[in-house]
Amino acid sequence: MKNNIRITVQVVPLPQHTNPSESKYVFAYTITINNEGEIGMQLLSRHWVIQDETGYIEEVTGKGVVGEQPHLLPGESFEYTSGSVIKTQTGTMKGEYNMINDAGEHFDVDIPEFVLSEPYTLQ
Structure with a gap:
């Protein structure tokens, strides 16, 4: 597949910045x-x-990710952390x-839905 992009996500709660009394998580x-495709590609916006x-x-749109518009050759990956x-x-x-x-074709890559949550333990 020519435009084959795989997205993986890891979520980490930041309790040191969370304040439940202010409804801020x-x-x-x-x-x-x-x-994982056969051609290079560049991320333009999110x-x-x-x-x-x-x-x-809340909807957020913008150019690139974390101030970058990474270009990925076949087999390459780009990792970033945001909040x-x-x-x-x-x-x-x-x-x-x-x-x-790299052939000049625009396309969208879906970012699958993921959950923002504190880890819970059963006791």
């Missing part, structure tokens, strides 16, 4: 973008849909990256 997420437990939705602040203990994020391949 902070999470870091690390995303790895792998080019679009996020962030939703908390109340149903409140999100929501008003409830759990929420979700999903979105897409707009990319262009």
